[in-house]
Amino acid sequence: MSRTIPSDSVGLVNPQALHFERSLRLESGSELSNFDLVYETYGKLNKNCSNAVLVCHALSGDHHVAGYHNMEDKKPGWWDNCIGPGKPVDTNRFFVVCPNNLGGCSGSTGPLTTNPATGKPYGPDFPIVTVCDWVKSQSLLADALGINCWAAVIGGSLGGMQSLQWAIDYPDRIKNAFVIAAAPKLSTQNIAFNEVARQAIRSDPHFNNGYYYENDSKPSLGLMLARMLGHITYLSDDMLDEKFGRELSDGKIKFGYDVEFQVESYLRYQGRSFVDRFDANSYMLITKVLDYFDPARSTNGNLAAAFAPANARFYVISFSSDWRFAPIRSREIVRALLDADKDVSYIKVHSIQGHDSFLMPIPRYHEVLRTAFNRIAGETAP
Amino acid sequence: MSRTIPSDSVGLVNPQALHFERSLRLESGSELSNFDLVYETYGKLNKNCSNAVLVCHALSGDHHVAGYHNMEDKKPGWWDNCIGPGKPVDTNRFFVVCPNNLGGCSGSTGPLTTNPATGKPYGPDFPIVTVCDWVKSQSLLADALGINCWAAVIGGSLGGMQSLQWAIDYPDRIKNAFVIAAAPKLSTQNIAFNEVARQAIRSDPHFNNGYYYENDSKPSLGLMLARMLGHITYLSDDMLDEKFGRELSDGKIKFGYDVEFQVESYLRYQGRSFVDRFDANSYMLITKVLDYFDPARSTNGNLAAAFAPANARFYVISFSSDWRFAPIRSREIVRALLDADKDVSYIKVHSIQGHDSFLMPIPRYHEVLRTAFNRIAGETAP
Numbered sequence: 001m002s003r004t005i006p007s008d009s010v011g012l013v014n015p016q017a018l019h020f021e022r023s024l025r026l027e028s029g030s031e032l033s034n035f036d037l038v039y040e041t042y043g044k045l046n047k048n049c050s051n052a053v054l055v056c057h058a059l060s061g062d063h064h065v066a067g068y069h070n071m072e073d074k075k076p077g078w079w080d081n082c083i084g085p086g087k088p089v090d091t092n093r094f095f096v097v098c099p100n101n102l103g104g105c106s107g108s109t110g111p112l113t114t115n116p117a118t119g120k121p122y123g124p125d126f127p128i129v130t131v132c133d134w135v136k137s138q139s140l141l142a143d144a145l146g147i148n149c150w151a152a153v154i155g156g157s158l159g160g161m162q163s164l165q166w167a168i169d170y171p172d173r174i175k176n177a178f179v180i181a182a183a184p185k186l187s188t189q190n191i192a193f194n195e196v197a198r199q200a201i202r203s204d205p206h207f208n209n210g211y212y213y214e215n216d217s218k219p220s221l222g223l224m225l226a227r228m229l230g231h232i233t234y235l236s237d238d239m240l241d242e243k244f245g246r247e248l249s250d251g252k253i254k255f256g257y258d259v260e261f262q263v264e265s266y267l268r269y270q271g272r273s274f275v276d277r278f279d280a281n282s283y284m285l286i287t288k289v290l291d292y293f294d295p296a297r298s299t300n301g302n303l304a305a306a307f308a309p310a311n312a313r314f315y316v317i318s319f320s321s322d323w324r325f326a327p328i329r330s331r332e333i334v335r336a337l338l339d340a341d342k343d344v345s346y347i348k349v350h351s352i353q354g355h356d357s358f359l360m361p362i363p364r365y366h367e368v369l370r371t372a373f374n375r376i377a378g379e380t381a382p
Numbered sequence: 383m384s385r386t387i388p389s390d391s392v393g394l395v396n397p398q399a400l401h402f403e404r405s406l407r408l409e410s411g412s413e414l415s416n417f418d419l420v421y422e423t424y425g426k427l428n429k430n431c432s433n434a435v436l437v438c439h440a441l442s443g444d445h446h447v448a449g450y451h452n453m454e455d456k457k458p459g460w461w462d463n464c465i466g467p468g469k470p471v472d473t474n475r476f477f478v479v480c481p482n483n484l485g486g487c488s489g490s491t492g493p494l495t496t497n498p499a500t501g502k503p504y505g506p507d508f509p510i511v512t513v514c515d516w517v518k519s520q521s522l523l524a525d526a527l528g529i530n531c532w533a534a535v536i537g538g539s540l541g542g543m544q545s546l547q548w549a550i551d552y553p554d555r556i557k558n559a560f561v562i563a564a565a566p567k568l569s570t571q572n573i574a575f576n577e578v579a580r581q582a583i584r585s586d587p588h589f590n591n592g593y594y595y596e597n598d599s600k601p602s603l604g605l606m607l608a609r610m611l612g613h614i615t616y617l618s619d620d621m622l623d624e625k626f627g628r629e630l631s632d633g634k635i636k637f638g639y640d641v642e643f644q645v646e647s648y649l650r651y652q653g654r655s656f657v658d659r660f661d662a663n664s665y666m667l668i669t670k671v672l673d674y675f676d677p678a679r680s681t682n683g684n685l686a687a688a689f690a691p692a693n694a695r696f697y698v699i700s701f702s703s704d705w706r707f708a709p710i711r712s713r714e715i716v717r718a719l720l721d722a723d724k725d726v727s728y729i730k731v732h733s734i735q736g737h738d739s740f741l742m743p744i745p746r747y748h749e750v751l752r753t754a755f756n757r758i759a760g761e762t763a764p
Contacts, residue, residue, distance in 0.1 A: 028637035029637075030637075124639070127637070128637040128638070185628065186628075187619055187622070187623055188619070188622035188623045188625075188626050188627060188628065188643075188645050189614060189617075189619040189622050189623075191628070191643050191645055191646070192610075192614045192622060192645050192646075192649055193614060195610070195643075195645070195646045195649055195650075196607060196610045196611050196614065196649070198639065199606075199607055199610065199650070200582060200585075200607055202639070203582075203585075203586070203603040203604070203606075203607060204585070205587055221581075221585040222585070224581075224585075225578060225581055225582055225585060225607070228574075228577070228578045228581065229578050229611065232571060232574045232575060232578065235571075237569055237570070237571040240569070240570035240571050240574060241569055241570045241571075243570075244570050245570060246567065246568075246570065246573070246676070253674060255410035255411075255412075255509070255510040255670075256510070257506070257580065257584070257666060257670070260673070261570075261573050261577075261673065263570045263573055263574050263577070264573070264574075264577045267574055267577055267578070268577075268581070284639060288637075288639070291642070291643065292635060294628070323705075
């Protein structure tokens, strides 16, 4: 069934791909002899290339941020409510770029890519990358697109961590860093949840140590479990109560192990549909990217010292109901930025949607983004 | 290696068993034609049988609450720090009884028991029981022991739910109800975590729909995952940070999928050791007991109305760092008890151990218990 494209949408978009015929040395010491990045862009790069915005995706995101791939698409890109003509990140004014990150499963080089050494997919042999590696690869994409300096780098969750790393690693190539629903490093509990998710995948007999592409089976149950668990941590307790409460699918208790409470069928549905679009090896890898992120590791735990090189203006945003990366974690970032004498704005937005708030069109949140990007637009006029 | 029994221990104890040659009609409509309860007792029942205390165990607990089974035991019972001569629940003054609940896996009738209809273990065909069924079976145990009225019923977590149910179902057989780290019903998030745990067990190919006793294999990986996940929810974020932080097992990042962070090896250890002592069908069943608990279901959601029959004095205790059954959930109980004009004391104890606090010898907590049980001892003198 065909659809009408809303007038404030970026419309039909095509993913693009760039092949980098050069080696990329990774933080682990491994090297990719060459690599591809798939990405989308919206809006137009202005003459002096000063209006480019990099959007960084989170654990399960990809390059399809806004618009539609075809008229039959049921849903637009994952941040369509925020990016488009007249939207907070206004594509009439900004040139928006979003790549799929290395190690992902949506087209950029990752576990699904053929390993030149074996002629088979890398699978678990794809080297573990880091936020630093991602930022480095994104800088090469910027070079290729003729973007010397981003007007802004923006992302939520793991995306916000990339914004931070950009400000540290390329202080002269980023004017504004938006760090949304993020943390300066994972808490022990965050790592613990990631570990259970990875063990769920590894325990699936179809995982076969990650070498499952040649068999006609995937570790679907393991990945489904990982996603169900992740999903609980993305939503607030209150949100779950409001959305599902203790409602029973059949209206009464059945004294059995099939779905009874509506939240159970919701989670199973979320888990199942994720399996169709995501690769288990990428999931394993990206949870490791999260675990490893810790910019203060190289400054003996001193986060302010890690931020010392940065020149960007920082916008840090947290959400009251986010218990995965709670406001207190954002405040750690803000405190360190202040200690490092950086330019930082911080706001805690009231919400009930938990960590997922960063994807939601919460009026106060979008108002903050709109105001900030208006200011940036004024500064980047050609 | 032999050990010395501490002087404030109940010492060497023997589990006892009672066979009930009578049918027990369950809330589900199913019936057990007969059943066994395994239990331990400490201290002596006084002449007028007024000093009996029932301890109710939680999800993974059993009847071995205090003391040692033999001189080689590495650890005493699970609540040994609280129950013994001179301890908060003083076995010089009280006769303490703790049964393993129906559906458990430590000796009382449950999935491991032979199903008379088939001559094989019940396994997944063991009927799902409820907190009401447990309380009913405990009342039959009280009858058999000559206890007409408990001086106190005490329990943490799911154990606290049994205390509440006792006060509702047998108002004249309980003088004091201790409801520790509990909730009046599970939140949607609580149910969601239970669902992921059950799916982890069901996804294990060795689970075989619960019929795994005849094969020489158990759903160990699934049960291990369930326990790892549960364990995260029993501890506070701060506690995990303090205990493990982001410490690496080998001191440095290895860019691989083996254990790196110490919290990972801790969780795997916890998961593995649980598998040796617990049965997956019991785990499935008892998570359902938790999901179903909701005394206000029969009073159209009005918890105060559900408490109307109660005569007991209530002691409600919560812990500041408990996010599984947070203090706000205890306050729901307290508010309803006040609305129902019941005698209730409430205290929130500061702790960093999360939900597991109820098992810990936190001075303020034990002081509260000691004071309350002193008062009860004064009232129950023969």
